[in-house]
Amino acid sequence: xxxxxxxxxxxxxxxxxxxxxxxxxxxxxxxxxxxxxTALRERSDTLWREVDDIRVAQxxxxxxxxxxxxxxxxxxxxxxxxxxAYARIWPQVWNLHERLGMFLRAVEGGEAAGELRLxxxxxxxxxRELLNRNRPFCTESVDELVTRxxxxxxxxxxxxxxxxxxLKMSPVTHPITTAGSCRTSATACTRAKPGx
Numbered sequence: 001x002x003x004x005x006x007x008x009x010x011x012x013x014x015x016x017x018x019x020x021x022x023x024x025x026x027x028x029x030x031x032x033x034x035x036x037x038t039a040l041r042e043r044s045d046t047l048w049r050e051v052d053d054i055r056v057a058q059x060x061x062x063x064x065x066x067x068x069x070x071x072x073x074x075x076x077x078x079x080x081x082x083x084x085a086y087a088r089i090w091p092q093v094w095n096l097h098e099r100l101g102m103f104l105r106a107v108e109g110g111e112a113a114g115e116l117r118l119x120x121x122x123x124x125x126x127x128r129e130l131l132n133r134n135r136p137f138c139t140e141s142v143d144e145l146v147t148r149x150x151x152x153x154x155x156x157x158x159x160x161x162x163x164x165x166x167l168k169m170s171p172v173t174h175p176i177t178t179a180g181s182c183r184t185s186a187t188a189c190t191r192a193k194p195g196x
Contacts, residue, residue: 082138082139084137085137085138086142088134089130089138093146093149096123096124098123099116100120100124103116104160107160113164117160117161127150127153128154131143131150
């Protein structure tokens, strides 16, 4: 039968055969999984392209949406409310921008800015209140844009107010406090720097 030296040789040959079979099975499974992964990537790319096409189509036809039938009364009413909300919000945001601009120019020019400061503050409050009332009718992106715009205008207003307050507390001659001489002769005006 089998000698004592032949048994280990036979076991090693069987183990080698099993290892080769496992290698073939493993490489076949890896190839299949790579094929499946490639197919899934192609499907997901196709789906993303279709989703992008749907988004572009919805953007190009704002009266239609995936929620209802195209041209349905509910969708048309929703779209009209959204347009009305924007028609109310944008003029107020523009008013805020104008009032703040006048206030900032007055601060920069060293002119009396008390009344303009109040007008800019009230315009900011009105814009914020109008946005809050019309927020349910705005899309998320427009709501975020208008909110950021109003916040930036308010921050500019607060910075100018803080600047005016610092000027009132500072005994140092400042270019804004000597703005009258700057208006009479622009070439003769030298701006005093803090600490000079």
